[in-house]
Amino acid sequence: MKYDYIIAGSGCAGLSLLYRMLTAPQLCKKQILVIDKSQKNKNDRTWCFWEKGKGLFEPIVTHQWETLEFLSDDFTRKFDMPTYRYKMIQGIDFYNHVINFAKEFENVSFISESITTIQSENNLAEVITEKAVYKAAYVFNSTNLFHPKMDTSNSLLQHFEGWVIKTKTPVFDATVGRLMDFRLSQQHGTTFMYVLPTSETEALVEYTLFTEKVLEKEEYKAELKSYIQNYLQIEEYEIQHTEFGIIPMSLAKFSRNVPNEKYIINIGTAGGFTKASSGYTFQFVQKHTENIIELLQHGKYPNPALTFRDKMFQWYDRTLLEVILSEKLQGKEIFATMFKKLPIETILAFLGNESTFWEDLKIMGSLPIGPFLTSGIKQL
Known part of the structure; x- marks a missing residue:
């Protein structure tokens, strides 16, 4: 059977596209058709993000915060946010929300198979699995089949272990x-903790690093235990849930386009939509x-071109990552x-690619010019 659209990978990007x-x-x-080797029936991750107003997935937001705090050795600061809200969505809630909605549509099919190849053939896109070949007008790919080469010369890993703990x-x-x-x-390398309380007795505590390689499993656990005891001053608690993740932070080019493959469009991390400087x-x-x-609704080619501002933000990302990679400055x-130096909403707007040019200048003016100037020139 020929499909209109095949979505290769049913993670955040694939299911977000399907829902839309x-x-x-x-x-x-x-x-x-949605193809993924695994069924999305586990609470395998938590997404945290900020936005203004109510978003498409507002019904499944677990918790949201109007106040955020930042802590370092020499200062602690709480920020009240007038317009942004920092929100949390649990992976299992997201999967259930989209998949249960999709089950109401007879024109949507889910297949659990391992994808081996995605290619174009006779003006169609093909997804080849271990069992069959599926064809469509377009394939939207979020698998790692087209990832660029990454190594320690051009990339860091954002890796983390998080615990949801409950106190008495x-x-x-x-x-x-x-x-x-x-x-x-x-x-x-760059190392910090998140603490996101969802009630007076429950919180997500997450140990996060931006480094060249992951740690031994026991080291994450030891750091989390130490932080909960020494910084949060909590002795008795139960671990309700754990999660571990690795996100690429790379100078390598993740392209929305697959060379010579017009009908294959990369989305999610594969398409460059993991922010290189923050994950x-x-x-x-x-x-x-x-x-x-x-674009699809207007019958246009569904691969949005990069705007000038998109390219500017990519350059900012590459510059910041180059500064950390070259060890000119520590992430901390x-x-x-x-x-x-800056209001939190200016920082969040910048990190969310929503800042104005004048806000960009405020960010640049707050940072040491030397390291960023040399790295910025290198990344032009």
Whole structure:
């Protein structure tokens, strides 16, 4: 059977695109196939992001914060946010929300098979699995089949282990999210903790690093235990849930286009929508998939071209990552300088590719000019 669209990979990007297709009147009756080797039936990740107002997935937001705090060795600061809200969505809630909605459509099929190849043939896109060949007008790919070469010369890994802990007595302020706590050893590289309370007795505590390689499993656990005991001053707690993740932060080019493959369009991390300088993905995926749907509804080629501002933000990302990779400055020093000098909404707008040119200049003016100038020239 020939499909209108095949979505290769049913993670954040694939299911976000599917949900937007099914809520678009011009697209909801198209024949759509979703292929992934695994079924999305586990709470394998948590997405945290900021946005203004209510988003498409507002019904499944677990918790949101109007106040965030940043901690470093020499200062602590709480920021009240007038317009942004920092939000959390659990992976299992997202998967269930989209998949249960999609089950109402007879024109949507899900197949659990391993993808071996994606290619174009006779003006169609083909997905070849271990069992069959599937064809469509377009394939939207979020697998790693077309990832560029990454190594320690051009990339860092953002890796993390998070625990959802529950205490017997109230200890958390659920109105304040701890965005970054840099009061930790930086021996491996940029290292910090998140603490995101969802009630007075429950919080996500996450140990996060930007380094060349991952740690031994026991080291994450030891750091989390130490932080909970020594910084949060909590002795008794239960671990309700654990998660581990690795996100690429790379100078390598993740392209929306697959060379010589017009009918294959990369989305998600494969399409460059994991922000190179921070690892944030969820909101960039939402903006990109929204643009794809807009083009599809108007019968246009569904691969949004990079705007001048897109290219500017990519250059900012490459510059910041180059500064950290070349060890001109530590990540801790960069983030601490920004949070010490600037309003949080200016920083979040910049990190979310939503800042104005004047806000960009404020960010640049807050940072040491020498390291960023040399790295910026190198990344032009």
